[in-house]
Amino acid sequence: MNEIMTPKTEKRTVPIEVVGCDLEGMQFIEPSITVSITRDGAFLLLENKLAPESELLVRNLQTGEEAMGRVVGMMKGEVQGHLYGIAIPQRAENLWGVPFPPEGARNAQLLKCSLCDDVVAASLLVIEEQVLEANHCLARSCDNCGAVTIWNRTDREPAKGKPTVSPAQLVAAAEEKAKEISAPPKEKRATKRAAIKMAACIRYSGFDSEVACEDVSRGGFRFRSSTKYPTDMRFEAAVPYAKSGANIFVPARIKYCQELADGEYRHGVAYIKTSSPADWNR
Numbered sequence: 001m002n003e004i005m006t007p008k009t010e011k012r013t014v015p016i017e018v019v020g021c022d023l024e025g026m027q028f029i030e031p032s033i034t035v036s037i038t039r040d041g042a043f044l045l046l047e048n049k050l051a052p053e054s055e056l057l058v059r060n061l062q063t064g065e066e067a068m069g070r071v072v073g074m075m076k077g078e079v080q081g082h083l084y085g086i087a088i089p090q091r092a093e094n095l096w097g098v099p100f101p102p103e104g105a106r107n108a109q110l111l112k113c114s115l116c117d118d119v120v121a122a123s124l125l126v127i128e129e130q131v132l133e134a135n136h137c138l139a140r141s142c143d144n145c146g147a148v149t150i151w152n153r154t155d156r157e158p159a160k161g162k163p164t165v166s167p168a169q170l171v172a173a174a175e176e177k178a179k180e181i182s183a184p185p186k187e188k189r190a191t192k193r194a195a196i197k198m199a200a201c202i203r204y205s206g207f208d209s210e211v212a213c214e215d216v217s218r219g220g221f222r223f224r225s226s227t228k229y230p231t232d233m234r235f236e237a238a239v240p241y242a243k244s245g246a247n248i249f250v251p252a253r254i255k256y257c258q259e260l261a262d263g264e265y266r267h268g269v270a271y272i273k274t275s276s277p278a279d280w281n282r
Contacts, residue, residue, distance in 0.1 A: 011036045014096060020056030020240070022048040025198050027240040031061070039100035041069065041087045041127030050074070050084060052139035053148045055218070057248065058088065060095055067095045073131045073139050085131040112154035116144045119158045201241040203249055204233070213239055220252065220270040228265045229254050237269060 014034040021027050028048050035043040042058075050056070050071045059066040072085040093100060108121040109132070122140075124132065132138045132153070142149045200213040200223055211223040221239050236249040255268040 010038075010098065012096070012098070014042075015061040016044065017059040017061055018044065018046060018056055019059070020048075020050065021054065021198050023051055027198055027242050029242070034096075035083060037096045037098065038092065038126045038130070040089045040092050040125045041072070041085060042092070042096070043075065043127075043130075044084050044086055045081045046084055047081055049082060051148075053141060055216075056086070058086065058095065060097075063097060065095045065097070067092065072125075072128050073135060075131065075134050085127045087125050087127050089125055110154050110156065110158075111138065111140075111151040112156060113142045113145065114150045114152060115147075116142060116149075118142060118144045119154055119156045121158050198240045199242070200237060200239040201247065201249075202229075202235055202237055204235040210241065210243075214266070220255070220268065222266060222268050224260070224264050224266050226264050228257060228259075229267055231255070231257055234272070237271075 012034060014037065016032050016034060018030050018032055019028070030046055030048055032044055032046055035045060037043075044058075052071050052073055054071050056069055056071065057066060058069045067088050067090065069086040069088045072087050075083040075085065088095060108123050109129070110119060111122050112119045114137075124138075128138060128140075136152070138151045139148055140151055141147070142151075198213045198216075200211050200221065202209045202211055202223075202225075209225075209227070211225045213221050213223045215222050216239060221237075231254050234251065234253045237252040238247040238249045241247055251272045252269050253272055255270045257268075258266040260266055
């Protein structure tokens, strides 16, 4: 590991592999490189087009280390490929094998939603600050709009009593579900779902079943299946899933099951944290 302390950003080329879904919900595995790295993310050159706030897996091909990242935004003006700012707030230093100097206090940025004009004082990650500086705007979730919107700097102050938004609160509260023939049970969801169709895999009692995922969030996903799975059933899930790809299975459970008019079933899934694999199938 390089023991030399570095500034907030370091220009460093690291061979990587990225696993995720593009704008059309198609899964991809793309080899690439980093253009620069930070203590909480990196700038990556990719051929695929990605949606802001979407998640992907980044693997360091030199060390085998991997971590989940979040798309902050695409930098403007790139000719060859697409240069994306990717936030990796939890394990970026381990992923790159580079120690960064201790982080000082950050000044909150006053941002205004271009859709509803809501103003927040946001404590941004280093990678988010750089995307905002370069593009003069930032795509992020809006609590009022229930969607990912464009935010610009402003001199206005947030409404009185409005709390400061931290990096841990970047994802909006649950958006209301569209009215359907049979409305599913209400979910107490703290993260916004993104309507991205992709394949997912359910692993239970040693059997794998591929299902159609309708939307995803950081806390779970929703899928359709001809099989009815019982509420609170625990299993392992991989989203996205590719038969010949590098799939990551995590523990999850069924939060609700809704019978649809076409005879299929819609299931809401929440990821769970546990240190005992034996508990997953209880």
